[in-house]
Amino acid sequence: MPNPHIVSANWLQEHLHDPQVVVVDCRFSLMDIALGRKQYQESHIEGAYYLDLNLDLSSPVQKHGGRHPLPDFEQLATKLSQIGVTSETTVVAYDDSRFAFASRLWWLLCYMGHERVALLDGGFAGWKAQNYATSSEIPHPRIGKFIPKLQTEWVVDIETVKARKDLPEVVLVDSREGDRYRGEREPIDPIAGHIEGAVNYPWMEVTNEQGFVVANQSDRWRSVKNAEEVIVYCGSGVTACVNLLSLKLAGIETGKLYAGSWSDWCSYLE
Template identity: 40%
Template sequence: MYTTLISAADLAAHIDDPHWVVVDCRHDLMNLAAGRDGYAIGHLPGAVFGDIETALSGPKHGPDGVFRGRHPLPEKDALVETLRGWGVNDDSQVVAYDAHGGMFAARLWWLLRWLGHEGVAVLDGGMAAWQAQGQPLSTAAAARPHGAITVRAPFVPTVTVRDVMDNLEQGERTVIDARAADRFRGENETIDPVGGHIPGAKNRFFKDNLQADGRFKDAAALRSEFAPLIDDPKAAIMQCGSGVTACHNLLALEVAGLPGAALYPGSWSEWVADGSRPVATGPA
């Protein structure tokens, strides 16, 4: 069972295994059709397409009409139906991949762990690693038998915006922001019209988890780099712009042997939707 990362070579050895489900999670926040278009041009053989905006996110507004962020968590029942449609069972090995260093694939990895599914991994190095091995691509749409995955006890915790607000006074937990430094400082109005960060947060850009070739750094390197930021992962909260790339830091922590940090799903997009919530700018 693979529970964090899988190499292209190991995936290639199982690409035709009916118990394995491969999911293409390619996406572009500035061009929402890019992922599906890329899938149509060529994807890993047998892979299904997992749309970040629809399949892997829920409605932006809750039943009460309150904005929940740009990529809120889907309802668990809806997510289960999506996964069953992809052929996922309780004993399936799921592999998520993208072309962005795991930026989007990590979201599916985290969501499955949220459902209590252990057998899920991210293709280390993504599409580039697969093609560097000389492995083929396909344009055929995947046709899989319906699956029967069920919801079990989650492996991962979450926090609400109320929890994060309360932590401003309590100071018991460390908030780590996965956005790029310019966004964290409040200097990128194109992506974040209201720029800055949650007061007291620290910055760990998700790309810092990667080597130059797009694969994850090893466990020892990740532990060393997270050490100045986190004393106890169980007292850490991961966030980003909308709860997607924060999952990359959560995956990196898992690779480093530092499990237990929580995801703030609404992240910055939910935080700044209420002007009464405090905002800090500049470096951490």
């Protein structure tokens, strides 16, 4: 694999029938939570399985903890085993939202100690543009054994953010669009604004409008490359993973996820 985190449609086409490659469709819509699965059932990359942001990649919402709490990792490990994922498997995830949802699976797998995971550059639209095979057939379950090895230090909670965000060696990154960061617009959460001290790196800057990774990710992070810790958040801990991918592509290994993100933070402000 030329890049350990990103693969091209051409690469995936060449490896689509490799038994050690598992493809996962992560399409989802925050505004219509049934849409992604419906799109998958109508047409997906041949042999791809579907994992749902709400049902598979998150756990139920509580009073605090944000809109997309991290999943139960034993349950997710069981689901991954049922689609054939083992320690030797390369997982390729895709969506049609510029990595917004596929990057959540990418990050979760990395967090669970699985290094063989990549995102499909250009997503489903890029795949179709190459006239590569799609199908409406739902693949049969496979047999795998996925054993998670959690990298627990990669996640921080609200108390850790409060304690560390103003330290000189720590950078707190808000991944939302600029107008949400500035509090000019808030379509989802009850309170607008951002965590005091956070700098804004909108997640959509990682790709172009067609969903392909922009070159020179390291240039984007030049001002934070020497930080001891980069804590990344968004609205609910999902699109922040696109920035965590970007940090990896830039060779910066100090990124951590504030999993509850703004939706957790502002739940204490109400």
